[in-house]
Amino acid sequence: MRDPHTFIAPMLAVTVPHPFDDVQWRYEIKWDGYRCQIHWTDHLQIFSRKGESLLRQFPDLSDVAKVLDRPVILDGELIAWENGKPSFSALQRRHVGEHRVIVFDCLYAEGEWLLTKPLKTRLEYLNNVVSTQGKIVVADGVVEQGMALWKAAREHGLEGVMAKHLNSPYLPGKRVRTWQKFLVMNRQWAVVPIISEAEDGQWMWWVSGDNAGGHVMTKLLAPKNWNVDVSSLVREKRGTDIVWRLPCPIDVEVEYRELTAEGKMRHGRIRQWRTSN
Known part of the structure; x- marks a missing residue:
C-alpha cells in the first residue's frame, strides 16, 4: 500500500516528430516549466520531478494550501508568467508572485489511489476535487483536435502539445507511448x-x-x-x-x-x- 505522503516518480511522455488527430486522445498545451507533484494530506508538500521539495525554492507556493480542502495528490507543471505567456527564464529568476501550477492529473483522491484507472476517469476526479483559483490552474484539453492545438501553440510561441490516450493508466517513472509530446521548435x-x-x-x-x-x-x-x-x-x-x-x-x-x-x-x-x- 502506497503512502500518500511519499513522492511518486512522474509518468513521462515520448517525443514524436509530428502532431496527429485521434478521437481516443486528449491534447493539452505543454507548458515550459518545472514538473511538480502536489501532496495535500495533513500538510502541504510540493515535489520536483526528482522528488525534491519545491517549497524551499519557491516559498510563495505555500498559498496552494488555501485552495485545497481534502487529501489529494496532483500532477502538474510549475510555470512563471511573464509578458502574457510562460517564461522559463522568469521561472529561473524565482520572482515571488508570478508562479502558477498547471494541474493536469489526479493520482489520489477521496481516500483512493487512481493510478490504475484510465486517464478519462482520473480527469473526472481532478475536476471534482480542485478548481482554477489562486495559484492553481486546472489544465484545459481537447479531444481529437491535436493538429489544430499544435498550430495554435506555434502561433502563440508556446512550447508544444501533450497527447494522452484517454484509456492510459498512470505508470510511475515510465516513459510510455500512451503519452506523447510534439514540440514547437x-x-x-x-x-x-x-x-x-x-x-x-x-x-x-x-x-x-x-x-x-x-x-x-x-x-x-x-x-x-x-x-x-x-x-x-x-x-x-x-x-x-x-x-x-x-x-x-x-x-x-x-x-x-x-x-x-x-x-x-x-x-x-x-x-x-x-x-x-
Whole structure:
C-alpha cells in the first residue's frame, strides 16, 4: 500500500516528430516549466520531478494550501508568467508572485489511489476535487483536435502539445507511448568560429551570432563525421576553457526550443552545416 505522503516518480511522455488527430486522445498545451507533484494530506508538500521539495525554492507556493480542502495528490507543471505567456527564464529568476501550477492529473483522491484507472476517469476526479483559483490552474484539453492545438501553440510561441490516450493508466517513472509530446521548435542559421574539446575527446562547436564569437548562443557536440587538425589553428583562452579559432567559420543551422532573454538557445541541435568560404 502506497503512502500518500511519499513522492511518486512522474509518468513521462515520448517525443514524436509530428502532431496527429485521434478521437481516443486528449491534447493539452505543454507548458515550459518545472514538473511538480502536489501532496495535500495533513500538510502541504510540493515535489520536483526528482522528488525534491519545491517549497524551499519557491516559498510563495505555500498559498496552494488555501485552495485545497481534502487529501489529494496532483500532477502538474510549475510555470512563471511573464509578458502574457510562460517564461522559463522568469521561472529561473524565482520572482515571488508570478508562479502558477498547471494541474493536469489526479493520482489520489477521496481516500483512493487512481493510478490504475484510465486517464478519462482520473480527469473526472481532478475536476471534482480542485478548481482554477489562486495559484492553481486546472489544465484545459481537447479531444481529437491535436493538429489544430499544435498550430495554435506555434502561433502563440508556446512550447508544444501533450497527447494522452484517454484509456492510459498512470505508470510511475515510465516513459510510455500512451503519452506523447510534439514540440514547437525554432530554427536559425548561425556560425561556429571557435571550437573546444570535450572531456571525452569529442569536439564542441561554439555557436555564435558573429564570426568573432563574441556572443556564444550555445555549445553543441560536433557532428560525428567532422574532424579537424588543430596543429595549425590559433589557440586562445576563454575563461577557463582552451579554444581554437577556425580559419573559416562553419555555417550551421540550429533547431532549438527557445531563445532566452540573454540570447541563449535552449535544447539546441544541429540540423545542417557547411564551411564558409
